[in-house]
Amino acid sequence: MHELDIYYRALKQLRTQTATHDQSRRFTEAVRRAPNDADALCARRTLCHIEQDWVEFIEAHLPYVEKAIKEERQFIRREGETVDIGKAKKVSRDSVEHLARHSELITHLPDEGEMLIPDRIYITENTSNYTVYENRFLYLLLTFLSDFVEMRYSKIAELGNNYHATLQTHKKVTMGKRTVELELRFCEQANSDPYALTEDGKSSMLERVEAIRLITNMLLMTPLMKEVAKAPMISPPITRTNVLRMDNNFKYAVELYDYLVAYEGDGYTIEHKSVEQKPFEDALEGEIDELVALTSFLAYKYGSEKGKTLEQRYLAAEMAAQEEAEQRRRERLEQLKARAHESAASMEEYLLALEEQNKMLTRHADQLRAATESLQKSVDREAQKLSAVYFAQCEQRFAEKRESLIASYEQRMAQKDEELAAAQAESQSSAQEINGLRARVHALQHRVGEVPVEDTTTREYIAQLEREYAWFADMFEKNWKLTKKRIRKDILWSGKK
Numbered sequence: 061m062h063e064l065d066i067y068y069r070a071l072k073q074l075r076t077q078t079a080t081h082d083q084s085r086r087f088t089e090a091v092r093r094a095p096n097d098a099d100a101l102c103a104r105r106t107l108c109h110i111e112q113d114w115v116e117f118i119e120a121h122l123p124y125v126e127k128a129i130k131e132e133r134q135f136i137r138r139e140g141e142t143v144d145i146g147k148a149k150k151v152s153r154d155s156v157e158h159l160a161r162h163s164e165l166i167t168h169l170p171d172e173g174e175m176l177i178p179d180r181i182y183i184t185e186n187t188s189n190y191t192v193y194e195n196r197f198l199y200l201l202l203t204f205l206s207d208f209v210e211m212r213y214s215k216i217a218e219l220g221n222n223y224h225a226t227l228q229t230h231k232k233v234t235m236g237k238r239t240v241e242l243e244l245r246f247c248e249q250a251n252s253d254p255y256a257l258t259e260d261g262k263s264s265m266l267e268r269v270e271a272i273r274l275i276t277n278m279l280l281m282t283p284l285m286k287e288v289a290k291a292p293m294i295s296p297p298i299t300r301t302n303v304l305r306m307d308n309n310f311k312y313a314v315e316l317y318d319y320l321v322a323y324e325g326d327g328y329t330i331e332h333k334s335v336e337q338k339p340f341e342d343a344l345e346g347e348i349d350e351l352v353a354l355t356s357f358l359a360y361k362y363g364s365e366k367g368k369t370l371e372q373r374y375l376a377a378e379m380a381a382q383e384e385a386e387q388r389r390r391e392r393l394e395q396l397k398a399r400a401h402e403s404a405a406s407m408e409e410y411l412l413a414l415e416e417q418n419k420m421l422t423r424h425a426d427q428l429r430a431a432t433e434s435l436q437k438s439v440d441r442e443a444q445k446l447s448a449v450y451f452a453q454c455e456q457r458f459a460e461k462r463e464s465l466i467a468s469y470e471q472r473m474a475q476k477d478e479e480l481a482a483a484q485a486e487s488q489s490s491a492q493e494i495n496g497l498r499a500r501v502h503a504l505q506h507r508v509g510e511v512p513v514e515d516t517t518t519r520e521y522i523a524q525l526e527r528e529y530a531w532f533a534d535m536f537e538k539n540w541k542l543t544k545k546r547i548r549k550d551i552l553w554s555g556k557k
Contacts, residue, residue: 096339142158199288227247
């Protein structure tokens with residue numbers, strides 16, 4: 061069933077329900093009496109009709125092209141060369157004949173009892189070549205056919221079966237304390253209308269063209285055509301070889317090529333249709349009135365949040381109607397059962413009623429199953445929403461905890477860095493003091509003439525002396541600065557001579 065059929069049935073059922081309700085009928089009548097100056101419908105359709113002559117001709121000749129490809133025509137090419145005896149894999153009769161004519165290939169005589177073995181020998185190799193003229197013609201035909209069909213198919217898809225429609229209306233209705241106003245402007249553009257293709261065999265013709273495209277591309281992807289595609293393509297005019305004239309498959313292939321070359325038409329015709337209604341006709345006007353009422357209902361349903369209440373009332377009414385229908389069927393079955401004891405004909409009616417009841421129960425079970433699935437989907441959606449909120453909260457708490465831990469570790473690392481810097485400064489100061497003490501010890505040793513026990517010519521000892529000298533120079537510079545300050549303070553600035 062098409063989508064159009066579904067909506068048509070739904071609209072018929074809607075209008076059947078509203079036509080029997082007084083208040084709904086009065087509302088739609090009030091909408092009908094509203095001014096219709098702004099009502100307008102404009103629709104344009106472009107229909108494409110594919111001509112059958114070229115499609116049928118190609119379909120009739122394409123199987124022969126496929127058979128011609130399956131023949132896999134080829135010619136054997138024999139190539140030979142003289143190689144070292146160690147590289148010869150196989151010796152043929154041509155090798156022996158060539159050796160008999162070219163004795164210079166034998167450069168030394170064998171000893172007694174040994175075989176005569178030449179230094180070099182002639183070998184031949186047979187290769188199959190599929191790039192014969194006939195196969196190259198088939199490749200030319202298929203490429204030309206592919207372009208021929210693809211060009212027309214793309215034009216048909218671009219220009220054909222297009223649909224464009226605009227609809228606008230403005231309705232304002234006042235009923236007592238209620239005022240409803242609807243302003244609608246609708247525009248639709250559809251390329252390759254699927255419903256237009258189903259009319260007058262258009263779909264079947266388009267499917268046939270698609271089948272030709274598919275078969276042509278498949279034939280171009282065969283191993284033979286892939287091999288032939290590596291060779292230079294032949295150019296028109298075609299040379300009518302004996303194979304092209306005598307072989308039945310190739311003869312029909314040549315006919316197809318001649319037909320495609322001589323074809324001058326587009327292969328399709330375009331038809332334009334337009335529909336205009338201003339104001340709307342009675343049928344469209346009545347259905348637009350239903351649209352106004354339905355739009356008003358939808359706005360009120362979601363605006364007042366009455367969806368759940370309406371759903372509960374609908375299910376309750378459906379269950380009550382089903383129970384009432386089930387009660388009537390039971391009463392009828394009881395009546396038929398009583399009559400079944402009286403005549404055999406009533407027994408058949410009783411069995412038919414039982415079968416009808418089983419079908420009805422099956423439909424009710426399907427409806428309940430569908431309602432259950434819908435309810436389960438609703439529950440699943442709510443669960444997904446709740447789970448999404450829960451996961452978002454968890455992620456937020458995790459992010460806050462992570463930031464707190466990172467800040468705590470960064471603070472601890474900063475404290476450790478400060479402690480490490482203080483320890484390094486203290487260690488450096490201690491190292492300088494140690495170097496100073498060593499320098500004083502060495503100076504005292506030198507003053508009293510004591511010779512150091514360790515070897516003073518080693519690299520390590522010299523490096524230690526350099527460090528001690530650097531410390532001594534630094535200490536001397538600092539002490540000398542302090543001494544100069546003291547001299548200035550005690551002698552120069554005090555006024556004493």
